[in-house]
Amino acid sequence: MVSSLHEAMHRVFREDPGLFARATRALDIPPFETPISATPLPTDLTENQPVERRVDTLLRIKAAGGEYLLAVEAQGKPDPDKHSSWAYYMAHLYAKYKLPPVLLVVCQDRKTANWAARPVKIGPPQWPALTLHPLVLGPGNVPVIDTPDAAARDIPLTVLSAVLHGRDRNVDDILKPLAAALRGLAASDPDTATLFTELTSQGLDKTEAIKIWRQLVAADTSFFTSSLSQEIRAEGEARGRVKDILLLLEGRSIPVSDTDRERITTCDDLDTLDRWFRRAITATSTTEVFAEDPTQQAQQQ
Known part of the structure; x- marks a missing residue:
């Protein structure tokens, strides 16, 4: 199953193909030119054979010096x-498109990045027919972008920096400037701000940094229309409704057992909490608050 992190590490290049040239300028290689245009190509590389082969992201890059294919793999x-x-x-891409292909491997941890960067010779040792030489981006060579001005100048590169440094102890030094930059972008281009907010969320999924990111987005959800900000708003409404129910029951001197309290505090469905709140206005016990709706009872009979 493809993870959110996997998607974020290659999708960010699809959303901003010029990111590849900018991100590799810190490497000790001849620089790639800024693209004039980039065309997404089908990622399915399967031919008439039973084995399916699919690259994560594939772009046809046109630059002043010529064209090439960029295959991005998240590892x-x-x-x-x-x-x-x-x-x-x-080999398949070169044969099919007659253009030089570049393999870019994006890794979130240094061990994987070091492994992926090693050239692989294919063929007998005395005369290898091919040498596989990926370009690798990881936490060791993608810079930490930790100032608001730098983040605002290149939001896609800052997103990539945040994702690849997502397990670093000081990742909040990247996330705070990124949140500020996205907040500024949202004023003029909310759709793009939403896109990169979501990519950051995907890239930080299952890391401790996602908690920091959620807090930063929650600090002012009005700037964001992403599913993350909507989820945070809903969670805030749910917590408020839980508090209302408990205060109402306490004010009406209705006993609430530990089991009932846990049931209320762990519920995150706002419709259910609203229903319990309305019942708590007139109920004489928590049993009445939790009673099934007549329609549900009829369906079960």
């Missing part, structure tokens, strides 16, 4: 089987 851990897949991708 979560070392996998020796990937070497044969990547070699196939490069």
Whole structure:
């Protein structure tokens, strides 16, 4: 199953193809030119054979010096089987499009990045027919962007920086400037701000940093229309309704057992909480508050 992190690490290049050239300028290689245009290509590299082969993101990049293909792979851990897949991708793309292909591997941890960066010679040792040489971006070579001005100048690169440094102890140094930059962007381009807010959320999923990111977005959800901000708003409304129910029952001197209290405080469905609140206005016990609706009782009979 494809994870949110996996999606974020390659989708960010699809949303801003120029990010590739900017992100690789810190590497000790000849620079790639800023793209003039980029065309998404089908990611399915399967031919008439039973094995399906699919690259994560594939772009046809046009720059002043010519065209090339950019194949982006998000890699979560070392996998020796990937070497044969990547070699196939490069050979297939060159044969199909007659353009030089570049393999970019994006990794969130240094161990995987070091593994992916090693050239792989394919063929007998005395004369390898091919050498697979991926370009790798990871926490070791993507800079930490930790100032508001730098974040605002290049939001996609800041998103990539946040995702790849998502497990760093000081990741909040990136997330705070990024949130500020997205807040500013939302005033003029809310759709793009929403897109990169979501990509950041996906990239930080299942890390401790997602808690920091949620707090930053929750600090002013009016700037964001993303599903994350909507979820945070709903959670805030639910917590408020839980408090209202407990205060109402206490004010009406209706006993609330530990079990009943846990049932109320752990409920995050706002419709259910609203129903319990309305019942708590006239109920004489928590049993009446939790009673099933007549329509539900009829369906069960």
